[in-house]
Amino acid sequence: MAAPLPSDVGLRVSLAVEIPSDVAYIERVVELVRHPCEELAYDPHQLALNVPVALSEAISNAILRANNEDPQKRVLVRAEVDTRRLVVDVQDEGEPFDLDDNIRDATDPENIEREDGRGLFLMRALMDRVERFDANTGAPPGNVVRLTLSRA
Amino acid sequence: MAAPLPSDVGLRVSLAVEIPSDVAYIERVVELVRHPCEELAYDPHQLALNVPVALSEAISNAILRANNEDPQKRVLVRAEVDTRRLVVDVQDEGEPFDLDDNIRDATDPENIEREDGRGLFLMRALMDRVERFDANTGAPPGNVVRLTLSRA
Amino acid sequence: MSFTIKKEGEIVVVDVEGQLIVGNRQELKQKVIDELERGERKFLIDFAQTGYIDSSGLGVLVSLSKKIREQGGELRLANLNDDLKTLFELTKLDTLFQISDTRDRALASF
């Protein structure tokens, strides 16, 4: 790998990956997004924890919760990476859902022994921002879950 | 790295990288394009020879021959990779040039001891196709050099 | 990504190589449950060679721990790197598991 970059260089990477609704693809997509962040010298903890975990969560929700593993439905992952920040959009073909209604405090004693329900919580904990929009294509339009992380 | 992929999976990666006209960026851009090809299990020789060398040539021509290392001018590299093929467009801000007029047979005894002039020759030798278009932005529009390689 | 199971004395030790995520957590779950049904009661999962763990991987650890405790057994963890430690702290799962810094210390703790 080349030497670390100062934060003001004009390097900007956009990436788009489309996959079928199959969890077997998640690891590969995570690696495709993580790699340009590594080339742009993001912090090792962001590369090993924040980016892969938050992105895995968003993609597995798209596959499992929105698309119900329907092989006809696709998940589209778009990333914009530069030396300031990473923005990733994960687009599904599911019904709209509300982020805040669905997020649970995973550390609450009531939840701590639950098997599920840590995905949105971890996304919020590991990213600077997590947002949900209606996609502007498709019928139903599907959700876009947007993760934003400043480069450290 | 995950296991090799069959050639019919629905994984498609688009990548766009913009850099200033400085040869110091070439190695990094090559690595950014090479990596998704590796994830999509392109042949090791394509990953180690065809892709990096042909792409380096196209980018260094854009920086040196078209943009004359003018720091105001940018080079835009767009790649589309799937399990069938890689298509990379390298866009500069220079005057139009003719590919066939400029390509030289590097193996000709007259040329073999020359220091320069092997770039277009190697691009042609290492890619399935090399094309040049006018870019559809900018004034002058600039060149788009398109490299196409089928996955082996 | 793979899971290697070894026996160290009375303890079943599982090495997690690569990621523990939604795509493979079921395999880990099944392997451990098989051992539990075979009568094993002491389990150690070693994360020395692990990359990242997602929420469904954490979920499998929680549910395995519960299942093993119900049978009077115990599941302990070892070798979490700094990032995995952070993950357990964020989710407070570090309070649910006994976690050792090294495999030897974990083995000795049973």
Added chain:
Amino acid sequence: MSFTIKKEGEIVVVDVEGQLIVGNRQELKQKVIDELERGERKFLIDFAQTGYIDSSGLGVLVSLSKKIREQGGELRLANLNDDLKTLFELTKLDTLFQISDTRDRALASF
């Protein structure tokens, strides 16, 4: 990317680590010319740790070889992997250079 220069008997050996490309070929050229001006005449470039070479890297090898020959010296190459061999064959530069499979054989060939 870096170039390491060592002396083996009478021979100046240069190891090319990483790529030899437009961004760093000038550094290689200058290092070899410095040695040539210091009076060295036998040069071996070892590519065992090299990634890829672009046309400007090849160009530097050609021009160094010429400069060294003009001074009555010689530049030889060693340890081209299969992909680098293909590159030299495509450009017929394998006919211009004496290329050895191993460093020892190259050193013995002078």
